[in-house]
Amino acid sequence: MQDNPEKANSNSGESPWISVVIPFYNEEANVRPVIEEVMEVLTGMGRTFEILAVDDGSSDDTLSRLRSIKAAHREVRLLRMRRNSGQTAAMQAGFQACRGRVVISMDGDGQNDPIAIPLLIERLEAGHDLVCGWRHQRQDRLVTRKIPSWIANRLIGFLTGVPIHDNGCSLKAYDARLLRRLRLYSDQHRFIPALSSLAGARITEVKVPHRARMAGESKYGLSRTYKVLLDVITLVMLRSALNRPSRAFMIPGLLLGMAGLLAVLAGVVSSLQTGSSLVVLSGAGFLLLFAAGNFLTLGLLAELARNKAGSLARPGRRMA
Amino acid sequence: MNTRAMGNPDRASLGGEKVEVSILIPVGDFYDNLAETHASFRASCRSLGRSYEFIYVVRGDHPSLQKTLQLLEQEPEVRILQVPRTYNESFALNEGLRMARGQVVLTLPAYDTVVPEALADLVMALDDGTDCAVAVRAQRRDPLFNRIQAWVFHALVSRVAGRPLRDITNGAQAIRGEVARRLTLYGEQHRYVPILLLARGCSLKEVEVAQSPRERKLRMFGPRIYINRLLDLAAIFFLLRFTQRPLRFFGVFGAGFGVFGLAICAVVSYQKLFGGQSLADRPALLLGVLLIVLGLQTGSLGLLGELMVHLEAQRTEEPGATEEITPSPGAGTEPPPAGG
Numbered sequence: 001m002q003d004n005p006e007k008a009n010s011n012s013g014e015s016p017w018i019s020v021v022i023p024f025y026n027e028e029a030n031v032r033p034v035i036e037e038v039m040e041v042l043t044g045m046g047r048t049f050e051i052l053a054v055d056d057g058s059s060d061d062t063l064s065r066l067r068s069i070k071a072a073h074r075e076v077r078l079l080r081m082r083r084n085s086g087q088t089a090a091m092q093a094g095f096q097a098c099r100g101r102v103v104i105s106m107d108g109d110g111q112n113d114p115i116a117i118p119l120l121i122e123r124l125e126a127g128h129d130l131v132c133g134w135r136h137q138r139q140d141r142l143v144t145r146k147i148p149s150w151i152a153n154r155l156i157g158f159l160t161g162v163p164i165h166d167n168g169c170s171l172k173a174y175d176a177r178l179l180r181r182l183r184l185y186s187d188q189h190r191f192i193p194a195l196s197s198l199a200g201a202r203i204t205e206v207k208v209p210h211r212a213r214m215a216g217e218s219k220y221g222l223s224r225t226y227k228v229l230l231d232v233i234t235l236v237m238l239r240s241a242l243n244r245p246s247r248a249f250m251i252p253g254l255l256l257g258m259a260g261l262l263a264v265l266a267g268v269v270s271s272l273q274t275g276s277s278l279v280v281l282s283g284a285g286f287l288l289l290f291a292a293g294n295f296l297t298l299g300l301l302a303e304l305a306r307n308k309a310g311s312l313a314r315p316g317r318r319m320a
Numbered sequence: 321m322n323t324r325a326m327g328n329p330d331r332a333s334l335g336g337e338k339v340e341v342s343i344l345i346p347v348g349d350f351y352d353n354l355a356e357t358h359a360s361f362r363a364s365c366r367s368l369g370r371s372y373e374f375i376y377v378v379r380g381d382h383p384s385l386q387k388t389l390q391l392l393e394q395e396p397e398v399r400i401l402q403v404p405r406t407y408n409e410s411f412a413l414n415e416g417l418r419m420a421r422g423q424v425v426l427t428l429p430a431y432d433t434v435v436p437e438a439l440a441d442l443v444m445a446l447d448d449g450t451d452c453a454v455a456v457r458a459q460r461r462d463p464l465f466n467r468i469q470a471w472v473f474h475a476l477v478s479r480v481a482g483r484p485l486r487d488i489t490n491g492a493q494a495i496r497g498e499v500a501r502r503l504t505l506y507g508e509q510h511r512y513v514p515i516l517l518l519a520r521g522c523s524l525k526e527v528e529v530a531q532s533p534r535e536r537k538l539r540m541f542g543p544r545i546y547i548n549r550l551l552d553l554a555a556i557f558f559l560l561r562f563t564q565r566p567l568r569f570f571g572v573f574g575a576g577f578g579v580f581g582l583a584i585c586a587v588v589s590y591q592k593l594f595g596g597q598s599l600a601d602r603p604a605l606l607l608g609v610l611l612i613v614l615g616l617q618t619g620s621l622g623l624l625g626e627l628m629v630h631l632e633a634q635r636t637e638e639p640g641a642t643e644e645i646t647p648s649p650g651a652g653t654e655p656p657p658a659g660g
Contacts, residue, residue: 057521067645070645078645079642080642080643081521081642082520082643085521097644183633185564185629186565226572230568230571237623238627242627242630249620277592279592280589280599283609286609287612290613291613294617295620302627305627
């Protein structure tokens with residue numbers, strides 16, 4: 001592979017066509033096979049490329065192995081997070097540093113088969129801004145991985161309006177112009193399709209092969225369930241609040257307020273008719289009215305926050 | 321800017337060149353004999369054999385200090401910045417960090433905590449590429465009460481920082497220049513610089529130094545000070561863990577309150593509707609309703625937080641979180657792969 005860059009990246013001043021971003025966290029056993037496999041596929045495509053390996057503050061031998069690979073291949077660039085910052089931060093760092101017109105992201109654990117990369121790029125060039133991998137015949141545990149993931153994907157698809165089958169697959173292809181408008185933080189790597197859709201992207205998905213882990217340990221567990229739930233709530237809020245902040249909060253506020261008024265009214269009527277106590281219905285009504293007040297004022301505060309942020313580089317579709 | 325530089329803040333004699341060590345001494349409400357302190361630090365600095373500058377950031381007007389300051393500014397290596405009292409200590413430290421040109425920035429207190437010889441140890445501790453070296457007073461001989469409260473405080477600090485820190489209150493720490501200049505401090509953060517650096521992924525080590533023999537004062541404060549320290553730590557704990565994901569914090573608490581409140585209300589309502597138990601004297605109802613309200617409000621504050629964080633993230637990048645390992649011939653620690 002070493003003697004094969006052709007004209008490829010011999011001129012380091014020129015931007016490569018494809019950038020592949022691969023975060024690694026304690027994957028010493030997978031570093032070399034993963035990168036070499038990717039290089040083989042990309043070399044076969046005959047386009048210029050770069051591979052951005054991001055070491056996410058690994059505590060094992062990952063970094064030094066990446067260094068030696070980098071020393072041997074000039075297509076490989078190496079980023080290091082100063083501390084373990086999580087998959088999203090590592091991916092975002094890679095996205096910000098990459099120079100390609102087409103960007104591929106994938107996992108560093110070897111479960112994504114790079115053989116699918118040409119297919120993803122083909123779909124991208126057919127007029128999409130984001131092509132998501134959909135892990136076919138997923139090789140993971142059923143109860144702790146596949147079932148929760150199925151539920152989560154359905155929920156995310158329903159609530160965010162982007163019905164992608166597999167949000168969790170890291171293997172994706174992006175138009176670089178889309179990435180310039182995405183700033184991922186926290187654990188948003190799970191919600192790239194939804195966030196891209198907010199940024200006006202045309203999204204599609206492609207079935208990709210999936211393999212069992214080559215080596216090393218999985219970094220996931222069920223403990224993230226509540227995090228995903230809260231993140232979904234955030235996304236739903238962002239979806240409406242980024243464009244119309246006050247309305248996003250004030251419409252639910254008004255609905256709650258009306259429900260509250262109705263409840264109080266019903267309480268009064270029923271107590272007049274049957275002489276029953278007012279407390280339960282009117283109490284519920286007061287609660288709803290309080291909630292309404294809360295959301296109405298919150299809407300104004302949201303408007304203020306949005307106003308302070310100025311214009312965001314994300315209205316409509318300005319991809320061309 | 322409302323600050324006023326005395327002497328020559330941008331001395332021609334230093335020519336805007338990089339110096340090796342910037343010694344930054346904030347002078348606030350407490351200071352010991354400044355002239356004496358300066359002389360001993362200067363002596364220690366000279367023995368180190370590196371180029372240096374002293375930066376004094378004097379907060380507020382101290383008529384008793386004017387004479388000393390006038391003397392100090394005669395020295396070519398000394399720069400003095402005066403900031404009004406209305407600004408807090410973090411602001412003063414921040415301004416000092418912006419002025420510092422050294423490859424290493426060494427902050428020292430204006431009062432005696434460590435022996436002047438500590439200075440050299442701290443600066444040299446960074447020679448191996450460490451980002452920050454914090455002085456730890458070894459074999460303290462100040463009153464037992466001081467040590468006990470320091471022990472309690474640092475037990476909490478270590479919890480927040482996620483690793484043991486033994487002594488961050490002596491004010492003596494050496495920080496690599498580029499790291500130090502990226503710090504932005506406000507509020508009470510000047511006290512917690514090591515924690516903030518750790519959170520950014522900086523490497524840190526503790527350097528044992530001798531305690532100044534003159535530090536003998538009993539440090540007993542009013543309850544306000546102790547409460548303030550606890551609140552500071554709580555704020556930093558929150559910032560470290562939830563700055564990017566406020567709903568993880570507010571959402572969990574909000575949901576907890578809300579569910580608890582709903583459960584109470586459900587039980588009480590059930591007993592009223594089907595058990596005929598009057599609601600009139602049930603304080604549980606009040607508790608339930610207020611808990612629902614609290615949960616709702618907490619949760620929606622979290623949503624607002626998420627909106628603010630998202631908007632902010634679209635504009636800024638976290639500085640210095642990553643570094644690109646630039647090509648250097650033979651950088652690999654392993655031999656190149658055989659199968660080329």
